[in-house]
Amino acid sequence: MRILVPIKRVIDPYAKVRPLPDGSGIDTSGVKFEINPFDEIAMEEAVRLKEKDGSIEIVSVSIGGGECEEQLRKSLAMGADKAVLIETEQSLDSPGVAKELEALVRELQPDLVLMGKQATDDDNNQAAQMLAARLGWPQATFASKVEISGTTATVVRETDTGEETLELSLPAVVTADLRLNEPRYIALPGIIKARSKPLERRPAAVNATPKTRIVKLEQPPRRSAGKRVGSVDELVAALKDRGVL
Amino acid sequence: MARLLLIAFEPSDAVMGAGFAKDLGLPFDLLAITGSVDSDLGAEKILSAGLPEVPPADGIAMALVGVASGFSHIAAVASMRSKDVLARLAGLLDAAMVTDAIALESPTVFKRPMVAGSIVATVEVLAEPVVITFRPAGFSKPERSGSSAVETIALDGTSKARRVSVTGRGGSRPDLSQAKVVVSGGRPLKDAETFERIIGGLADKLGGAVGATRAAVDSGIAANELQVGQTGKIVAPDLYIAAGISGSTQHMAGIKDSKVIVAINKDGDAPIFEVADYGLVADLYDAVPELTSKV
Ligand SMILES: Cc1cc2nc3c(=O)[nH]c(=O)nc-3n(C[C@H](O)[C@H](O)[C@H](O)COP(=O)(O)OP(=O)(O)OC[C@H]3O[C@@H](n4cnc5c(N)ncnc54)[C@H](O)[C@@H]3O)c2cc1C
Ligand SMILES: Nc1ncnc2c1ncn2[C@@H]1O[C@H](COP(=O)(O)O)[C@@H](O)[C@H]1O
Numbered sequence: 062m063r064i065l066v067p068i069k070r071v072i073d074p075y076a077k078v079r080p081l082p083d084g085s086g087i088d089t090s091g092v093k094f095e096i097n098p099f100d101e102i103a104m105e106e107a108v109r110l111k112e113k114d115g116s117i118e119i120v121s122v123s124i125g126g127g128e129c130e131e132q133l134r135k136s137l138a139m140g141a142d143k144a145v146l147i148e149t150e151q152s153l154d155s156p157g158v159a160k161e162l163e164a165l166v167r168e169l170q171p172d173l174v175l176m177g178k179q180a181t182d183d184d185n186n187q188a189a190q191m192l193a194a195r196l197g198w199p200q201a202t203f204a205s206k207v208e209i210s211g212t213t214a215t216v217v218r219e220t221d222t223g224e225e226t227l228e229l230s231l232p233a234v235v236t237a238d239l240r241l242n243e244p245r246y247i248a249l250p251g252i253i254k255a256r257s258k259p260l261e262r263r264p265a266a267v268n269a270t271p272k273t274r275i276v277k278l279e280q281p282p283r284r285s286a287g288k289r290v291g292s293v294d295e296l297v298a299a300l301k302d303r304g305v306l
Numbered sequence: 307m308a309r310l311l312l313i314a315f316e317p318s319d320a321v322m323g324a325g326f327a328k329d330l331g332l333p334f335d336l337l338a339i340t341g342s343v344d345s346d347l348g349a350e351k352i353l354s355a356g357l358p359e360v361p362p363a364d365g366i367a368m369a370l371v372g373v374a375s376g377f378s379h380i381a382a383v384a385s386m387r388s389k390d391v392l393a394r395l396a397g398l399l400d401a402a403m404v405t406d407a408i409a410l411e412s413p414t415v416f417k418r419p420m421v422a423g424s425i426v427a428t429v430e431v432l433a434e435p436v437v438i439t440f441r442p443a444g445f446s447k448p449e450r451s452g453s454s455a456v457e458t459i460a461l462d463g464t465s466k467a468r469r470v471s472v473t474g475r476g477g478s479r480p481d482l483s484q485a486k487v488v489v490s491g492g493r494p495l496k497d498a499e500t501f502e503r504i505i506g507g508l509a510d511k512l513g514g515a516v517g518a519t520r521a522a523v524d525s526g527i528a529a530n531e532l533q534v535g536q537t538g539k540i541v542a543p544d545l546y547i548a549a550g551i552s553g554s555t556q557h558m559a560g561i562k563d564s565k566v567i568v569a570i571n572k573d574g575d576a577p578i579f580e581v582a583d584y585g586l587v588a589d590l591y592d593a594v595p596e597l598t599s600k601v
Contacts (some may be wrong), residue, residue, distance in 0.1 A: 079556075147410055183421075193364070201467065219530055270432075273404065275429055278384070293600060297597070300568070305565065
């Protein structure tokens with residue numbers, strides 16, 4: 062069995078992010094880049110599945126510039142068997158990502174694509190569902206539990222009102238939500254040791270024309286700090302004054 | 307021709323969606339997947355599918371392909387469900403997609419938050435059709451008049467996935483994303499029972515919904531569907547009360563549209579005070595029960 066884990070290199074999710082003064086992009090000066098946290102959870106889940114079934118092969122893939130190698134190396138250290146870097150300098154929208162991944166899936170024929178529910182930079186939450194649609198595979202987004210038995214995946218997924226359990230016959234696409242697991246910590250020596258694992262670089266196969274274009278980025282209007290109240294009574298009075306009580 | 311297909315997974319989506327349709331300024335058909343929707347929302351036509359429940363994404367998305375043909379815009383209120391289904395529909399249609407629209411400048415230029423709400427992007431759609439999920443708080447209220455004709459349609463939601471079980475939210479509290487009052491608690495609430503007593507107690511007194519931070523959900527003191535923030539629910543109440551919440555970027559991303567934010571935190575330097583309309587530096591174990599008794 063083979064599991065494909067797509068990994069996006071994103072700006073550190075804990076960094077304070079601001080647009081460039083001219084709004085043309087994000088100011089990345091002095092900011093670190095990480096594996097998209099949801100992709101790291103997907104990767105961790107793949108490794109846990111492999112710990113139960115040693116015959117599983119895990120392939121990680123990232124689409125982007127040469128710098129994505131850093132995140133792929135980390136995925137190898139976490140437990141991926143090999144990594145593929147699909148190189149492009151073009152910035153792809155989610156339909157474009159889905160098409161590159163589709164081409165790779167048709168070639169590698171994984172049984173499961175485990176990915177993040179959303180990239181924490183664009184917050185799109187699109188690529189996985191688009192990939193599943195293009196492949197005609199069933200999908201389970203927002204997974205909080207994944208079990209594989211034979212050719213069936215049983216996935217508990219979070220919903221707007223609680224959770225539900227879906228049974229999917231493989232191959233399928235599953236996206237990780239925060240509660241699926243807590244990714245293991247990888248220290249630097251682990252990353253260095255994973256140097257010997259294969260990392261293949263190849264050019265993008267599809268290079269789809271983007272369907273959306275970012276015109277500009279701005280800082281959202283800031284809420285400003287209001288007033289401190291000294292007691293519950295003062296708070297109640299203030300809220301009555303504002304007409305919300 | 308530019309036309310909108312507005313999808314209501316549940317009847318309550320229809321009213322919020324009609325406001326978006328009005329701002330978009332395009333004629334629209336309203337598809338009710340389950341239940342029946344109000345007929346005075348300005349739709350050219352109401353398509354009523356009358357399914358007992360929304361089928362898994364692969365099934366419903368495939369069924370929607372046929373309905374969507376001929377529309378330049380396909381939209382639904384942003385929710386976990388709509389993101390699951392509409393992104394798949396966009397994949398099937400090879401369409402552009404805009405997630406979480408909060409405003410629009412024209413039928414092809416939208417604003418949406420990115421990077422946990424730290425940035426607002428203006429996005430231009432370069433190809434039709436376009437699939438959109440939107441947050442109702444940013445759009446008008448619909449005008450009610452007239453009565454749209456209702457046409458019954460059959461949707462075959464046959465899915466490759468089998469829904470084995472569903473566990474829902476219990477109780478009678480209002481839906482978090484639509485509530486007028488939300489009371490949320492964070493990490494310091496000791497356990498599920500304490501959370502329910504302190505946070506739930508105030509919420510019930512105010513007829514509001516209960517929310518939580520990821521820290522509270524992760525430590526098992528609040529149910530996961532109560533998480534508010536970048537990766538949880540987006541709320542837009544008239545009154546948001548945050549008790550024992552530090553005010554992380556990710557949490558703030560979910561509450562920015564609240565009219566009035568109240569913060570109760572024992573640390574006067576907590577970042578939540580930088581955005582709260584009313585801040586009370588106090589121990590929540592004293593302040594929240596006192597507030598409950600005084601409202
Ligand atoms: C990719 C990603 C996505 C995330 N998505 C979300 C999300 O959607 N929603 C979300 O909430 N978080 C999210 N987070 C987590 C977020 O970064 C914070 O860790 C979290 O919001 C903190 O929750 P908290 O405020 O309850 O806890 P803390 O930050 O620990 O704050 C607790 C606060 O309680 C105060 N306090 C302690 N005791 C008392 C008392 N007795 N009385 C009064 N005040 C007291 C403290 O002073 C402190 O300010 C996400 C993180 C990542 C990386
Ligand atoms: N450039 C990329 N390289 C690899 N995987 C990606 C890339 N962009 C998006 N993905 C995957 O698609 C998921 C959803 O992304 P998005 O639609 O951008 O929110 C991410 O969590 C990743 O698993």
